[in-house]
Amino acid sequence: MGIFIDRVEWVDKSDKLDDLLRKAALVTTEPMEQGFEAEVIKINIEKESYVWKVWNKRSKPDIRFQFHLLNALYQQGVSVSKPVGWGIDANADHVLLTTFDGIPVHKLSDQKMTEMAKLLAHIHRIRVEELGNLRLPQHDFIDYFYPGVKEHADIYQAVTSLVPLIPIKQDCIIHGDFHLKNILEEQDRITVIDWTNAQIGDARYDFVWSLILMKLYIPERYAAVFRSAYLLEHPIQEKELAVFEALACLRWTLLNRYGGTPSGPDTIERLKSLVTHNPFLQECGFTDIPIKNRE
Structure with missing residues (x-):
């Protein structure tokens, strides 16, 4: 090129x-x-x-x-x-x-996970009016994050039963896809990139989507450090966390069916474990996970 x-x-x-x-x-x-x-x-x-x-x-x-x-x-x-x-x-x-600003983070540490959590919390604390005349988009939660979900009756039924439990907020800036490939490091500095999905949305969802991706792809201890560090900055009730984790698992499953998610050697088993241990997914009957496994 x-x-x-x-x-x-x-x-x-x-x-x-x-x-x-x-x-x-x-x-x-x-x-x-x-x-x-x-x-x-x-x-x-x-x-x-x-x-x-x-x-x-x-x-x-x-x-x-x-x-x-x-x-x-x-x-x-x-x-x-x-x-x-x-x-x-x-x-x-x-x-x-x-x-x-560097390359994607590869070698993880507790310090890096804590810095990532604080960076995301910083983003969520910025008031929209602080960005001047910039108009951030607002989207319907289901339509934006679950494209084509009506064609997947099991996921659609689960999503529509979960969303009313914790009303979705649109009160802060969210990144929309905060994961390790969108976080760069150079020397001692980390930088978040790819703001294609930025919008006014719900910080709880933004955080939990990031957390679920970490639970699926990186060692559990580092996901736990990220979780703890973020919640120190931005507390979220346990019920809310569980509902948004359920919604994040459903979104990953939907994207997987479209071929839009990578799968590591144990990604699917991790997903199944998250689904099995989530009380809200169990209550709405989402236990069978037809997936597109491309390992």
């Missing part, structure tokens, strides 16, 4: 981009791990590195919103990538240029 930062129609940009454009001929590139929605390239200009993300696949999110959200969060002291510019390339695809 050719990177031509001087051939993009830049819509919004920082002062830094003007400096980079003067050095466009010096750009070199390195491959990066690819996402489902966009192509991602690391670009280097002299001694500085950046991330070039181009949405040239099916997904067409609002990149203008992402640029301004990152800028607002950065100004609030949240550990996010600093946006450099966004625009439209020669293929009419949207491009976002940000600072390069």
Whole structure:
């Protein structure tokens, strides 16, 4: 993929981009791990590195919103990538240029899990009005997080029986997909990326979705550290936790049926254990889990 930062129609940009454009001929590139929605390239200009993300696949999110959200969060002291510019390339695809902030966390520790928990709690404490005129989207909870669920009667019945137990709030900023592949580390700093799903939503759901992913994919002790550290910052009642854990398990199962979740050697067994030990899933009769196992 050719990177031509001087051939993009830049819509919004920082002062830094003007400096980079003067050095466009010096750009070199390195491959990066690819996402489902966009192509991602690391670009280097002299001694500085950046991330070039181009949405040239099916997904067409609002990149203008992402640029301004990152800028607002950065100004609030949240550990996010600093946006450099966004625009439209020669293929009419949207491009976002940000600072390069490391690679996904691989080696876990109690300290890192605690830092992640505090970062998520920090995000949830930011008042929407602190972001100025930025308008965060609000979505129907079931329609957004359970796309096509009506085609899966067992999951739909369970979700619709659980949601009324704990009314969904829309009172804070949520990331929407806070997991290890969206958390980078460089030296002693961690950074959260990929704000495609950012919206006004329920902090309890945002936290529990992250927690369930950790319970499915990483050693239990580290998930437990993340859980404890977050709840010290942002207490949640046990009943609420259990209901949202049930909802998170249902969402993972739905996405798995669409082929949208990775599976490790014991992921499915972990999921089955979570379902078996969740009283709300047992009460609504969701015990049989037809899944798409791609181990």
